[in-house]
Amino acid sequence: MARTTPHAYIDVHILQTVPPANLNRDDQGNPKEAYFGGVRRSRVSSQAWKRATRIDFAERVPEQDLATRTRRVSAALADRIAERTGLDADSASRLAAALLAPLKITAGKREGDTAYLFFYGRRQLDAVAELVRDRAADLVGLDDEELAGEIGKLPVQEKFSTGHPMDVALFGRMVADIPALNVDAATQVAHALSTHAVELEFDYFTAVDDKAQKENETGAGMIGTIGFNSATLYRYATVGLHQLLHNLQDKEAAVTAVEEFVTSFARSVPSGYGNSFAHRTLPSLVAVLVRTDQPVNLVSAFEEPVTASAGLAAASARRLAYEHSTATRVWGEAPAFTSLSHTFTDHGETADVLKNAFGEPVTFAQLQAGLRAHLTDTLKQAAR
Incomplete structure (x- = not known):
């Protein structure tokens, strides 16, 4: 092309x-x-x-034709898995973490977060959730090693690499850990x-305390400035x-x-x-x-x-x-x-x-x- x-x-x-x-x-x-x-x-x-x-x-x-930029992609994926499979929140979160693990995205300081904002299409995330919909109950019954092995057979990276929404296609995506997921x-x-x-100017403003005014108190309830041009x-x-x-x-x-x-x-x-x-x-x-x-x-x-x-x-x-x-x-x-x-x-x-x-x-x-x-x-x- x-x-x-x-x-x-x-x-x-x-x-x-x-x-x-x-x-x-x-x-x-x-x-x-x-x-x-x-x-x-x-x-x-x-x-x-x-x-x-x-x-x-x-x-x-339409909302589904757009993208989301967030550190909380794992939580978003867990929500989609729970909606499709009826799994409880903990089980859905475990499956979501397992699906994202092969991507090797650096973890953030908060549990479940990525170290940087990840820009994904909402339909792309739906497609990843669909990978486990029919097998969800069996997958959550596996131990961590077996689960990782089964998830490793699924085309998770492919789902994030195709079907880009308009805003990802326009503005691109940078994933430092996984060059294959980058979109120019x-x-x-x-x-x-x-x-x-x-020239920078400043708006000096005051705010009145309505209750204090009714009680005949003088002075402003708040004073501040906002820069503008x-x-x-x-x-x-x-x-x-x-x-x-x-x-x-x-x-x-x-x-x-x-x-x-x-x-x-x-x-x-x-x-x-x-x-x-x-x-x-x-x-x-x-x-x-x-x-x-x-x-x-x-x-x-x-x-x-x-x-x-x-x-x-x-x-x-x-x-x-x-x-x-x-x-x-x-x-x-x-x-x-x-x-x-x-x-x-x-x-x-x-x-x-x-x-x-x-x-x-x-x-x-x-x-x-x-x-x-x-x-x-x-x-x-x-x-x-």
Whole structure:
């Protein structure tokens, strides 16, 4: 399959303005930052936005078609065994431990836990539980050595190595102890950076003790501070269609996974201090480019920070358009597919610059439909 599948990289470029917020905190509880282009920028880690994307998947994708990342895989497997066989909790836990033992995953400090988070598909875990469903009663009657011998004949590793769910196929899996269980990620996500310099600010807040107030006591019941900033963020991710197809072994599933990723990456927002800041916004620009040469992050558009006194989002959009046009002209590698959705339709100069760089703007739904059609046609052409 790898020989006939052309390399295709789906680059997703997003500009999103976020009001005062603390989306992703550092070890001191303040918004993460980074120096870029000589100034301090707001930063949201790739891990934070990948998790937000995975959580957004769950709103549309059936639960059983998704994955779980946990140290407690043994307990989850025991629950499935108990549901299918009627075994008591102790017997189910013994079988679960025996099934996972051949994988030789390093044990964690807590009994039954693994030393690191294990990312597995829920259907994969169901398939492992099914291996012992019909023999469960006989297996629990064996001593430890006999049980290990019988379990060793079962294709446990194979069940975890096939039938990957969409999120494992997209984000990959690293199992240090068992390289055979590793799944190369089809997706790379950059840290989001503000297109301009930011300053850390603090919200000084007090909370009133309702009962004390009724009794005419003065003073606050609680005093504290929360660090925050506000920013127009440049966000970037890329999906390798060829790697995704390798992971899923299904063309339709691969195209659907790209579509779901683009939707969730665009619409998701990390939830840090969400109740305090209500910071959820939608992007002002989403550009999707399919490249056949290599992924291209356009963050260099903002190496010189945007300094507009007003309209940071619009100025950032123009910078992005110029950077894309310049890169295409200089390197001579035009994308195989380009589509743009944005909210600057009433900004004459900005709308014209974006149109010249990316073509006529479309709605996000039209962008998705066009992307699906292009990827489907690409895979059909490769199969001929």
